[in-house]
Amino acid sequence: MVAKSAASAAAPARPRFGFHPDPELSATMPSTYYFDPAIFEREKETIFYKTWQFVGYAWDVREPGSFITADIIDQKVFVIRGKDGRLRAFYNVCMHRGHTLLEGKGQKGVITCPFHAWSYDATGALKAAGNAENVAGFRHADFSLTEVKVEELGLLVFVNLSNDARSLSETCGGIVDEFKKIIPRYDRLYNARRDPYPIKANWKFVLDGMECYHCPIIHPQIMGSGGDTYLVPAWDVVEREFWSTHYTKADPKAIARNKDKLPYDFDLNDEVKDSAIWWIWPNMLFVAHRGPSNLKVFHIVPTGPETCIQYIDNLIADDPPSAKNLSNMNYYRDILQPQDITAMEQQQLGAHARGYRQGRLMVDKERSWRSEHGTHHFQRLVWESLHGPNYDAA
Amino acid sequence: MATISKAKANVGQSGRIRFDPDPEKSGTLPGHYFIDPAIYQREIEEIFFKTWQFVGWSHDVKEPGSYFTADLLDQKILVTRGKDNKLRAFYNVCMHRGHILAEGKGSKAVFTCPFHAWSYDATGALKAAGNAENVEGFRLEDFSLAEIQVEEFGRMVFVNLDPKARSLHDQAGGLEKEFQTIIPRFNDLKLVHVDVMPIKCNWKFVFDQMECYHCPIIHPQIMGKDDSYLEFSFDITAHEIWSQHFVAGNKDNIEKHKDKLPYEFKVKGEDVLADAYIWWLWPNLLWVAHHGKTNWKLMHVLPTGPETCVQTVYYFFMTDPPEKGERELMDYFTNVLQRQDITTMEKQQIGVHARGYRMGRLMVDKERSWRSEHGTHHFDKLIWEVLNGPNY
Numbered sequence: 001m002v003a004k005s006a007a008s009a010a011a012p013a014r015p016r017f018g019f020h021p022d023p024e025l026s027a028t029m030p031s032t033y034y035f036d037p038a039i040f041e042r043e044k045e046t047i048f049y050k051t052w053q054f055v056g057y058a059w060d061v062r063e064p065g066s067f068i069t070a071d072i073i074d075q076k077v078f079v080i081r082g083k084d085g086r087l088r089a090f091y092n093v094c095m096h097r098g099h100t101l102l103e104g105k106g107q108k109g110v111i112t113c114p115f116h117a118w119s120y121d122a123t124g125a126l127k128a129a130g131n132a133e134n135v136a137g138f139r140h141a142d143f144s145l146t147e148v149k150v151e152e153l154g155l156l157v158f159v160n161l162s163n164d165a166r167s168l169s170e171t172c173g174g175i176v177d178e179f180k181k182i183i184p185r186y187d188r189l190y191n192a193r194r195d196p197y198p199i200k201a202n203w204k205f206v207l208d209g210m211e212c213y214h215c216p217i218i219h220p221q222i223m224g225s226g227g228d229t230y231l232v233p234a235w236d237v238v239e240r241e242f243w244s245t246h247y248t249k250a251d252p253k254a255i256a257r258n259k260d261k262l263p264y265d266f267d268l269n270d271e272v273k274d275s276a277i278w279w280i281w282p283n284m285l286f287v288a289h290r291g292p293s294n295l296k297v298f299h300i301v302p303t304g305p306e307t308c309i310q311y312i313d314n315l316i317a318d319d320p321p322s323a324k325n326l327s328n329m330n331y332y333r334d335i336l337q338p339q340d341i342t343a344m345e346q347q348q349l350g351a352h353a354r355g356y357r358q359g360r361l362m363v364d365k366e367r368s369w370r371s372e373h374g375t376h377h378f379q380r381l382v383w384e385s386l387h388g389p390n391y392d393a394a
Numbered sequence: 395m396a397t398i399s400k401a402k403a404n405v406g407q408s409g410r411i412r413f414d415p416d417p418e419k420s421g422t423l424p425g426h427y428f429i430d431p432a433i434y435q436r437e438i439e440e441i442f443f444k445t446w447q448f449v450g451w452s453h454d455v456k457e458p459g460s461y462f463t464a465d466l467l468d469q470k471i472l473v474t475r476g477k478d479n480k481l482r483a484f485y486n487v488c489m490h491r492g493h494i495l496a497e498g499k500g501s502k503a504v505f506t507c508p509f510h511a512w513s514y515d516a517t518g519a520l521k522a523a524g525n526a527e528n529v530e531g532f533r534l535e536d537f538s539l540a541e542i543q544v545e546e547f548g549r550m551v552f553v554n555l556d557p558k559a560r561s562l563h564d565q566a567g568g569l570e571k572e573f574q575t576i577i578p579r580f581n582d583l584k585l586v587h588v589d590v591m592p593i594k595c596n597w598k599f600v601f602d603q604m605e606c607y608h609c610p611i612i613h614p615q616i617m618g619k620d621d622s623y624l625e626f627s628f629d630i631t632a633h634e635i636w637s638q639h640f641v642a643g644n645k646d647n648i649e650k651h652k653d654k655l656p657y658e659f660k661v662k663g664e665d666v667l668a669d670a671y672i673w674w675l676w677p678n679l680l681w682v683a684h685h686g687k688t689n690w691k692l693m694h695v696l697p698t699g700p701e702t703c704v705q706t707v708y709y710f711f712m713t714d715p716p717e718k719g720e721r722e723l724m725d726y727f728t729n730v731l732q733r734q735d736i737t738t739m740e741k742q743q744i745g746v747h748a749r750g751y752r753m754g755r756l757m758v759d760k761e762r763s764w765r766s767e768h769g770t771h772h773f774d775k776l777i778w779e780v781l782n783g784p785n786y
Contacts, residue, residue: 093746093751100744115742146748
């Protein structure tokens, strides 16, 4: 498995290049990064257990006592609102014998372990443990639940397993203002449908897709094929430290001209005019697609070195969903996603080739619509999580 | 994988507890003991390959020439009775090229390897090897099967891969006597059913369950209500490597609430058990005798990986096919009691991955009440000492 780097001695001769902090000079990540189990283990430690991870929606934890549970890979957590109105998060395990405490979501005044009935309140304090009065030196205070950081970012709830993490709203708060600007009925959004996509590819291939170099080829219906497409070639990336915006402008003339050929039901009067994609490091993508108010929440979760699952929550403002809402959601599910997933899974198979070590990121000076600098942004943060600022590490 | 212990840097407030030889002061085993592949490998070497392991039944090797084969994790075992009536056990592999020698069970005078037809007798001696006469210096006696310690114990056959291991009868003879004295007509019971249950948890979680602190919560049907059929009881008599756990029936309720019993049984009359008994033998065996007409079952747990195991349950009753109450007891045990327990074990397995959990406290009280967790400590302590010696 890990033997590939040695085996790559057989790789074809080519000028020496590698991953580089300057996007214009950089190669892609080496292919072993997409299947090596040791790298996957390190990614868990240095990325997933240290970054803000999406765990659910704020509307599920509004009332005192309401809670949600979530998994961060193999780590069970829950988030609960206390009587004091404060939101807290904990590892979802009893401090006695490690049994899982809560399931699903709901409302609880007291959290009681289903195994030996140890009971905790919403501040994590152990309130009752059967027979504790007869156990030498037992102090309830020694067995509070272990707290983890939690923050709300607009409608979303995130936790961070690292105690040293910088605040999410401090680093990424601007994204909520952008959501509100682009999605007129942002405050009325609810989750109409969760679409899960199990993908036979390393989770990073999903995020590497943050470029439009592939668009005219993989998604021929959206741009570039001889004037009957509905987008102008556009992909404006605005990068911040830990998030970015990717904006594709609609072509009103082309839309008017090709009314019958549009891949789903939308028109120029819809609330969301253009299409915006946002990314939050490391594994969240958001899309507002032209049509009625909508926000697609993409959550990418690795399930092994070579597999992941991508959840797409379809947040919309019309209840029940209108025909336009459904057309918008289904276009993603039935057309765009299969196009992208096919490409990712083919990359996963290809990465194993002993004659391939790494490619070149195609970044141009003017950062054109087809420049791959968005991919570089993501890969650079992965690289620095694994190696720090050392770019000779591969 | 190997990063687990390091990863526990982010532990919770319980960080100051530790495993202690005194049950009243002890924490549980650390969470990573149930996950870490390196600890699992050491357990195989130090526990499964050095303790007495159940491999089969005496009734399968009564006659000279009869044999059975068994797997002890990845080790293939052959048990056979010789013409001299002596029971012997061997690694079930040919000494030529390591091919498996015998399959299943049956009766054989000669064990012939299916690969090159080397033939052994029931004492393990190599009797014939084709072309041996033309092989320079070849001596048949250099290639006898590798013998293993074997003992018959309470109708069962045990082997021990450690040639220096103390006799099982020396270590646990009292347990064999209890089967005979407590279970009516022990020698007449018949093996009528076998259940194989794969479980998604580390094998040790099955034995950590040897406490009744969880009983009123996980098994609400058995104790704690006005009409429960059991008393609040779990009396443990511990010996060096085995223990008896006694659970008293509530005789009044059993009479009064016959219609509410989870399976049909009586506690008065001939050949009945009025109370329930659980026995444990280090490391991986439990036996249960339930209330009612005489019965006995063996629960044999073998790991299949760091986070999975298989439990095999062997049911013994007086009649085969079993009667109505006995069928109900099997159904109750497999589909109610075991399901209740297995659900919690599998939840613990998931839970101990949490970086906010390092270890808990074993809830052991001074009077060793029915809900004290000292039975779990007995098992955990033997695990600890195998892995760490007397270093706490």
